[in-house]
Amino acid sequence: MAVTTHSQSPTEPWTAPLARGPLRGDVSLPGSKSLTNRELVLAALADGPSTIRLPLHSRDSALMVEALRQLGVGVDEVAPGLGETPNPYGPDLRITPAAMHGDVRVDCGLAGTVMRFLPPLAALAVGPVTIDGDPYARRRPMHAIIQALVDLGVDVTDDGGGAMPFSFTGTGSVRGGSLAIDASASSQFVSGLLLSAPRFDEGLHLTHVGDRLPSMPHIEMTVAALRARGVRVDEPAVGEWVVHPGPIAARDVTIEPDLSNAAPFAAAALVAGGTVRIRTWPTATTQVGADLETLLPRWGATVTRDGADLVFDGGVGVRGGASLPGLALDLSRGGELAPALVALAALADGPSEIDGIGHLRGHETDRLAALAADLNGTGGSVHERAEGLRIEPAALHGGAWAAYDDHRMATAGAIVGLVVDGVAVDDIGSTAKTLPQFPELWAALVATGDAVA
Structure with missing residues (x-):
């Protein structure tokens, strides 16, 4: 090809x-992108401020931070506390949740975690939101997340191609409930929905219906991050998750390399x-x-x-x-x-x-x-x-x-x-x-x- x-x-x-x-060689690596962007989403939806220590500072994480700020979430750079290890690659981050607003155009770049994690979160905002990215990003699979939003009652407008750019108008809530998706193209479709699911009115009962589900450890990472913030997540069968509605606890977390x-x-x-x-x-x-x-x-x-x-x-x-x-x-x-x-x-x-x-x-x-x-x-x-x-x-x-x-x-x-x-x-x-x-x-x-x- x-x-x-x-x-x-x-x-x-x-x-x-x-x-x-x-x-x-002796190598010290910056923080995990996968963990940083998951914790940024959870902190934005939490019931109080959270500090993310030793986060990754890169294009992918910067795009996530900027998207959250556009939606009204407070993201401030802070110095480490007394006795804490300073991050040689950049400051820690203090995330302060807020009532989210629309009237934004989110730039996802080429970041899969942004283009798959942000839409369910942004659907909880009030007002119009457009999701877009780099030219090549418009060729990346997005149909599963777009269709999931539609099935959850979000009025999505796209060109019918199941890709970016697409738009919707958030009403401040998402119904939630039972949902079936085909996440064969990316486990990020599952993670993106699970991360915001505690804030859906009915939580989420998500079932994967495709032939394969790649990168299962990334879904396990998402479930572990949710549970660490007090969210109840049940896994009744392989490829099936039940996220109960409720608060997401504020939490200070240190990101692994x-x-x-x-x-x-x-x-x-x-x-x-x-x-x-x-x-x-x-x-x-x-x-x-x-x-x-x-x-x-x-x-x-x-x-x-x-x-x-x-x-x-x-x-x-x-x-x-x-x-x-x-x-x-x-x-x-x-x-x-x-x-x-x-x-x-x-x-x-x-x-x-x-x-x-x-x-x-x-x-x-x-x-x-x-x-x-x-x-x-x-x-x-x-x-x-x-x-x-x-x-x-x-x-x-x-x-x-x-x-x-x-x-x-x-x-x-x-x-x-x-x-x-x-x-x-x-x-x-x-x-x-x-x-x-x-x-x-x-x-x-x-x-x-x-x-x-």
């Missing part, structure tokens, strides 16, 4: 730095060799990035916990002559890890099949087509399948690597570029979506190999 670049802000190509020696954003850094140990330490890796979490702890050892990494940190040891790595095995993986639990793991598979000595990721065709770009195009353009042998990719061993070479405005495509290019000279990512700035500091953090990591080369 052909892929076209849709970058809105072209930049000079960024040539991925080569690893000259084994790494001795983004473990999905840890994927390229952890994978770097297998490619360049050496060790990469990820700081403050939680011992228990709902983040799907935690699967890296069991996935990377299948390629030969040794993973150990050292106090609060997790250390990934790649031995001599591909750079030092190690052979990565071909693997068969089902990533339906966590497709967001796929770009990094496909990059690893492209450097393996055996064929790999990575399946369960057909829904990635509806992400920031068609990630299956984009990965195939970039890797094949640099000498790879990647074949698209209905639900995934088959990656054959091939000798990669340098060349252009398109990011397609997709942060995970950009970081996949960086992984390959550790051992393939001349991989030129056309828009490394796309990483600002969830990790604005990526170029600096990556350069610092690779430099640890230069020091021992």
Whole structure:
């Protein structure tokens, strides 16, 4: 399938730095995007002010903050309290709920969490609301959330295509009750409805009726966040949730580091060799990035916990002559890890099949087509399948690597570029979506190999 670049802000190509020696990396990552944007929504609907500590500051979270402010919610930057750890990546946030008003046009950018989480919340406002985003975002699946609002009694106006832009006029309440949706294209449709459901008049009895439900850990994250704020959520069957109406408790919460954003850094140990330490890796979490702890050892990494940190040891790595095995993986639990793991598979000595990721065709770009195009353009042998990719061993070479405005495509290019000279990512700035500091953090990591080369 052909892929076209849709970058809105072209930049000079960024040539991925080569690893000259084994790494001795020590990486502190900003907060989880998934957790930050869920907690922002819940705090906006809570029964009092909440403080979000160590939140992510990125394009996706900034879009969520701006949308809440447009609706009348107070979002203020605050310094950490006495004895609290300061956030090196930005201030904490104090969220003050308010009666929400319309007369707004919400810009979702390319943020799936904004375009799927905001509409049910904004339907609780009074007045007209328009939901729109970047040009490519208008191609992302939205029909399930639009139809859900209609079925809940919200008068939605769109062009019939089930996509942005669309508009509705909020009346200050949503009926709620029983609702069936097909969330096969994204678990965010379920999470977006569950997050606002306690404020619906009748709560919500939501049933998924599609053939598949990808990224279940993200729904589990949503349910855990609701329960932590005192909301009663029942799960009578797989793919069925009952959220009871009632208050959402105000709560101060500390955001975990983004473990999905840890994927390229952890994978770097297998490619360049050496060790990469990820700081403050939680011992228990709902983040799907935690699967890296069991996935990377299948390629030969040794993973150990050292106090609060997790250390990934790649031995001599591909750079030092190690052979990565071909693997068969089902990533339906966590497709967001796929770009990094496909990059690893492209450097393996055996064929790999990575399946369960057909829904990635509806992400920031068609990630299956984009990965195939970039890797094949640099000498790879990647074949698209209905639900995934088959990656054959091939000798990669340098060349252009398109990011397609997709942060995970950009970081996949960086992984390959550790051992393939001349991989030129056309828009490394796309990483600002969830990790604005990526170029600096990556350069610092690779430099640890230069020091021992």
